Amino acid sequence: MPIKLENVGIAVRDLEAAISFFTDLGLTVLGRGTVSGEWTDTAVGLDGNHAKIAVLQTPDGQGRLELFEYIHPEAIETRPARPHDIGMHRIAFSVDDIDEALATAARHGCHPLRGVATYEDTYKLTYVRGPSGILVMLAQDLKKN
Structure with missing residues (x-):
C-alpha cells in the first residue's frame, strides 16, 4: 500500500x-x-x-x-510539550542560515530553549518555542555550504 x-x-x-x-x-x-x-x-x-x-x-x-x-468546542489549553514528553513532539525545518532563522523567530518573541548546538561539524541546530508553545527545531546543514 x-x-x-x-x-x-x-x-x-x-x-x-x-x-x-x-x-x-x-x-x-x-x-x-x-x-x-x-x-x-x-x-x-x-x-x-x-x-x-x-x-x-x-x-x-x-x-x-x-x-x-x-x-x-472551546480550545483546551495544555502545558507546552517538553522535548522528552511522549506524543506529538515537534516540527523540524532545515534552514540555509540558522542565525537568520533565529533572528526571524526572535521578532515573534521565540528564542532557543537553551542555545544553538553543533552536531559533529555536520549540523547546527536548536529548538525554539514557537507560537502557542509549539516546539520548532531549526537545523542548518553545515556540509551544504
Whole structure:
C-alpha cells in the first residue's frame, strides 16, 4: 500500500500569529478557510466542530502544515510539550542560515530553549518555542555550504 505524508496539523491559540511566524520562516499559505458541519464532526470526532484553518507549504513544495484555531468546542489549553514528553513532539525545518532563522523567530518573541548546538561539524541546530508553545527545531546543514 503506497503512503504519503499529507501534512502535520497543529491546533493554535492564535491563527494569525502562527501564520505570521511560519510565513516569516519561509512557508507560503496555500489556502485558508473555516470548517464545520457533520463531515468535520465525523472526521474529527467532535460534535459541533468549527475551526478556522490555514494550510502552509514549505518552499520545496514537499512539506505541508495545517494550522487550526478552534471556534467550537472551546480550545483546551495544555502545558507546552517538553522535548522528552511522549506524543506529538515537534516540527523540524532545515534552514540555509540558522542565525537568520533565529533572528526571524526572535521578532515573534521565540528564542532557543537553551542555545544553538553543533552536531559533529555536520549540523547546527536548536529548538525554539514557537507560537502557542509549539516546539520548532531549526537545523542548518553545515556540509551544504
